[in-house]
Amino acid sequence: MTLSAFAVGCSDRPEVTAESDNTDSHGLGKEVTMPIEAMTTTVVDPGAEPRSPLRRSFTPGTTQQVTLSTDHHIEQQINQQAVRDFSPPSVTIPLTAQAGTDGVDLTLGNVTSPDPALAKALLPADGSRVGFDVSELGAITALRLAPKPATSDAARAALEQAFYQAVYQSIAFPDEAVGVGAVWTVRQQVSDSVPLEQVTTATLTAREGNQLTIELNVVQTPKTTVWHLPNEAGQLEIVDYLMHGTGTIAVDLDMPLPVSGSVEVGGNQTYRDPNSQVTLRQTLRTEVQWGA
Secondary structure: OOHHHHHHOOOOOOOOOEEOOOOOOOOOOOOEEEEOOOEEEEEEEOOOOOOEOOOOOOOOOOEEEEEEEEEEEEEEEEOOOOOEEOOOOOEEEEEEEEEOOOEEEEEEOOOEOOOHHHHHHHHHHOOOEEEEEEOOOOOEEEEEEEOOOOOOHHHHHHHHHHHHHHHHOOOOOOOOOEOOOOEEEEEEEEOOOOOEEEEEEEEEEEEEOOEEEEEEEEEEEEOOOEEEOHHHOOEEEEEEEEEEEEEEEEEEOOOOOOOEEEEEEEEEEEEEOOOOOOEEEEEEEEEEEEEO
16 A cells, blocks of 8 residues: 555545536536435424425526535645645635526636636636536435536536535425424435445524524444545555534525535544555545525
8 A cells, every 4th residue: 555545535526427428509518417315304303383394485597696615624644644734725606596497507607716726727617507406305416517618627626526515515304394493314325435424413493484594413424444545546444433513504495505604524534554554544624605
């Protein structure tokens, strides 16, 4: 096991699972589609009366302006060597969302990053398209990306990572009618080199008409004791794994995306190479923020 083999495992970009072969009339590049693991919701407490189902009530064609910001921090240490920072640059993505009959279509504005090289690479992405396929309960079932053809691989990777993080920090509504104080859980497998079960506990802390405030508590648990490194670089034993996060989002049921709020998930992991006993420690933190 080489040290470089450890480093390549830091990326958790999703794999592209489908791709079209055409460039559309808007000058967009090949569209890629990533299916998203199904969510299962369970009501723990239905909350106070009055209770009613939580359902998006917008009509097709409804538009919304919102900004998505993501920040992904990774520190890594091998044995007693110096800690290295593998964090990709954060990105801020202005979005124009338009509701469809079974999802949301997004048009990207001027995407920015504090990293000068990435900021420059992101300039051609202005006008790129992204789409969410959404279930009746608000669960995102697929992520579609169609960057402008001039968008570089580095910019495409940054956009994929940002939307992937946003999707897996989204929330689905329960099927049952609920009121203020309601608590429900959302279970979902997070697709990664380490298969994770993510359990998000949502609490409806306030409701005024269609305006909701929801507190989130997120816990991720590995479903295996082994981490298979990308590119067949080997495997590591999972010694310990702790990922936990919290956040609050504001939702307008008349709009296709969250109005505001943020969710931050982070923790520490330790892995060991079974052949050499080399130990890898990682500290991770991901923040997804929605705002005007």
